[in-house]
Amino acid sequence: MGQDTQGGWFRSARVLILGLVAVIVVLGVALIAVTVGGSLTQVEPERVNALAESDDECVTCHRRTTPGIIEQYGYSSMAAAEITCRDCHEVEADYPGAEEHEGTYVLGSPTTAICERCHSVEVAQFNQSRHGLPAYVAYAGTEDLTPELLSVYESVPEGGFNPDRMRNALYAMEGPDITRFACESCHNIGKPAADGSVGQCQKCHLRHEFSLEQARKPETCNACHIGPDHPQWEIYQESPHGIAYMTGGDRWNWDAEPGTLTVSDFPAPTCATCHMSGFGASGTTHDVGDRLTWYLFAPISKRRPSWQDNQTRMQNVCRECHNENFIKDFFDAADRATEAVNAWVEESNEIVAPLKERGLLTAEPFDEPIDFTYFNLWHHWGRTAKFGVWMQGPDYVQWHGVYEILNDLAELREMAEEKLQEAGQ
Secondary structure, three states: OOHHHHHHHHHHHHHHHHHHHHHHHHHHHHHHHHHHHHHHOOOOOOOOOOOOOOOOHHHHHHHHHOHHHHHHHHOOHHHHOOOOHHHHHEOOOOOOOOEEEOOEEEOOOOOHHHHOOOOHHHHHHHHOOOOOHHHHHHHHOOOOOOHHHHHHHHHOHHHHHOOOOHHHHHHHHHOHHHHOOOHHHHHHHHOEOOOOOEOOHHHOOOOOOOOHHHHHOHHHHOOOOOOOOOOHHHHHHHOHHHHHHHHHHHHOOOOOOOOOEOOOOOOOOOHHHHHOOOEOOEOOOOOOOOOOOEOOOOOOOOEOOOHHHHHHHHHHHHOOOOOHHHHHHHHHHHHHHHHHHHHHHHHHHHHHHHHHHOOOOOOOOOOOHHHHHHHHHHHHHHHHHHHHHHHOOHHHHHHHHHHHHHHHHHHHHHHHHHHHHHOOO
16 A cells, blocks of 8 residues: 555545544534523423313302303312312301302301311411401401400500500591591401401412412512501512512522422512511411511510510521621611611600690691601601611612601601790790
């Protein structure tokens, strides 16, 4: 074999080897692309309508008259578990609040006593929370409570604390034509029912789908926790947690099994994560005050009973993402900020005290401008500033909180001085 022939063979072999390597690389890249692409494509689980083939009498009739609720319930986990309409709605003829309906007796809106048959722990926790009787008493007062309900109310931390009655005065002034669409819309979450049970689970667990995702999303809490007196929804939106939710929440695991949530499911918290969800070392609760240190809603905030235990449960949630130094520094600083707001509210009491002592304020609530300024200072701006501190919403600490407190203090001093001068004192 000559040198030219031998060189040509080597060149051909080298081209062949390079070609094989190129083919292998291309196939490998293609395989990786297919694998990665497949893993990024989220396959939505098929939704199954458990009532699609149902010939149940309730389903058949309501499919014609109220098809929306049949559609919602058909896709619920309760329908999948073969819980029927009758299981929740049908009662004995003498059951308090029962209505005759197509030859049977029903509750149009099942009470917590009905929910309690399957969810006894959740209802017991709810009854010990601010969402229970304290929410209702905040507008209706305690006058209509039975001795049994009054005892329950006083056993709830917020009921025993019971710091103010001013909202009750507003409720009476505004009248039923207004309050049905105002106070009652939110505060009836703790209203007693005819059967003596307390509360309305459906305020948070919207009928009839009972979706975990819906109950866990902050938009559900937004139905009531919004506005000048408790703007938690607005504060959450500007907080680091809220920003994480709004920019990435569509990728979170909203249907994760209750009591098992981790940062893999929720890389940042929602309202439910901090206050209710089983997360880290803290178990699930339906007592929304179970992890709170202070009575932030009060004019002058005080620490709750067993606040150290509450704080530990809240910090267990924080520990899933933050280190001990961060947590300790934040809680110490938020405690000091809460006490600073308390001091301004105490100052407002001292400004008004001489007017009360000398009978220079009328007995009627909210009948002159000074009543509104005095009320707004703690009820709107004081509470907003404290909520802003603990939920990390700087604009609501500053401009919708402390700035307004200082402004109202200046107005209050001027109003009080004018009244004293008019009275020759």
